[in-house]
Amino acid sequence: MNLFSDFQTRITHIIEKLVGEKRLPPGLDMAKFGVEPPRDASHGDLSCNVAMVFARDIKEFYANPRQLATEIGFELAKMPDVAEAEVAGPGFINIRLKPSAFADVLRACLEQGPQFGASQSNGLKVNVEYVSANPTGPMHVGHGRGAVFGDALASLLAFSGAAVTREYYINDAGAQVDVLARSAYLRYCEALGETISIPEGLYPGDYLVPVGAALAQSHGREWLGKPESVWLVPVRDAAIDAMMGMIRSDLAALNIRHEVFFSERSLHIPHNGKSDVDIAIDLLQAKGLIYEGRLPPPKGQLPEDWEDREQTLFKSTGFGDDVDRPLKKSDGSFTYFASDIAYHNRKIASGFDILVDVWGADHGGYVKRMAAAVSALSDKKVELDVKLCQLVKLVRDGAPVKMSKRSGDFVTLREVVDEVGLDAVRFMMLFRKNDAPLEFDLAKVLEQSKENPVFYVQYAHARAKSIFRQAVKAFENIDLSPKSLANADLTLLKDAGEAGLMRLLAQYPRLIEQAAKAHEPHRLAFFLHDLASAFHAHWNAGKDSPQLRFVNEENRELSLARLALVGSITQVLAAGLDLLGVSAPVEMR
Secondary structure (H helix, E strand, C coil), X not given: CCHHHHHHHHHHHHHHHHHHCCCCCCCCCHHHCCEECCCCHHHCCEEECHHHHCCCCCCCCCCCHHHHHHHHHHHHHCCCCEEEEEEECCCEEEEEECHHHHHHHHHHHHHHHHHCCCCCCCCCEEEEECCCCCCCCCCEHHHHHHHHHHHHHHHHHHHCCCEEEEXXXXXXXXXXXXXXXXXXXXXXXXXXXXXXXXXXXXXCCHHHHHHHHHHHHHHCCCCCCCCHHHHHHHHHHHHHHHHHHHHHHHHHHCCCCCCEEEEHHHHHCCECCECHHHHHXXXXXXXXXXEEECCCCCCCCCCCCCCCCCEEEECHHHHCCCCCEECECCCCCECHHHHHHHHHHHHHHCCCCEEEEEEEHHHHHHHHHHHHHHHHHCCCCCEEEEEEECCEEEEECCEECCCCCCCXXXXXXXXXXXXXXXXXXXXXXXXXXXXXXXXXXXXXXXXXXXXXXXXXXXXXXXXXXXXXXHHHHHCCCCCCCHXXXXXXXXXXXXXXXXXXXXXXXXXXXXXXXHHHHHCCCHHHHHHHHHHHHHHHHHHHHHHHCHHHCCCCCCCHHHHHHHHHHHHHHXXXXXXXHHHCCCCCCCCCC
């Protein structure tokens, strides 16, 4: 039950009625206006900007937007769950609801259980591609932020009615995997008793020691002392498989599992004479978007590899990019961008309506060209949303934590998960907007205090569960099932703190809808923290004023009404945490 979308529908019907009576022009776009919580809670429960949005369209019918707002407000005020509808300023409509409206929300929450706030299928197919770390070593903390963000977003989109595919793009075709092979080969030699030194530019981490040992066990001295041309490919393949096994294990420690692992190398393998890259480039060629030409030199100091030459170029400037982009290198091989075009073309061909790519902040300069390619390939029918995740600064008691022996030069994600737990990692990675820098304090996330957001929210759920245990002790044969609580006399909930909690709960379905639409799961983390804070505050008020306590042994009916409120809070906290991939403990000591 979404009060906000419900009132948007009601206002739409009022507008349509006025159009039918020729008191408004036809063709008004109802998607333009919104119903939302007012910025100042004293103004009411809902606020609507419909009259302001249509100000230009109604000039022939109304002298000003305020007149239309007054008419809409008059119609709203007739409704049985509306206490009043006032017009503010130049034409905003502020709506105050009767308590019965919020009682209906509590009942809906109790009856719908974990599906409260969910949407039915919207017919959208969404591909969320996230993590996609190079298969050259263990995942670091920065990868973890993108992993948690992408996973929570996928859950949020699925909950909101989309058919979601979670995908990992394996970057196994670049020079970095040859570097991995050479690094693994040295560990292979080491496993056979050779003395090695790892030159600069190779991967020094201990994580490759078991890879080398496995190669030595399976191939013996077969490759020892042989030229690179003999061992590079088989060692590379074995090392990539080992690294992907380790990455999958690291992700599983965060309870993250992808449905698709797509290999970049597969894009270059011909099928019926043509590779996926060839197919994508041919498609752009057929659209007249490929040409041979020269690019102007980049502004500022020229890069060392800059070449002023005739190149095969994609007309990306026709789709919002700053400059046309090369598709082939000087040696005739395809650029990385050409591979990325082919990869996204496969997703478009699979019928996805929306593509979400979760990248590190260092890839920000790549966004425009990729958006241009998707727009061109899909004839502007498929939306690409690239979400950039900023760096994570790892600290302990304020001091930077920079490296570990296992990786050689950075702290691995697995080490952090093992130290503080997946709940702390997941919640804290989502307790900042994805494009804002994040400082992750290893000591702070283990504190049991209100300064630790994940503890504060989880403790609210555990505290709510403890209230139910208290009620069982206080009242003989009390039925605390959702069905029973939904039938409680909710008119007894009259305290301002109770009303505030009900208003917050009523915002949950809208919050889910808006967070999914904006692709911003951090909004859910913020909301859960706000709900937990309001709940803790009201619980504390009961310590000072016994008449506010959720369990009143002198008044069973009032207690049942308050337990219906607690049950709804418990349900929303548990469901919201589950969407974020965080557990909701029933007890915390």
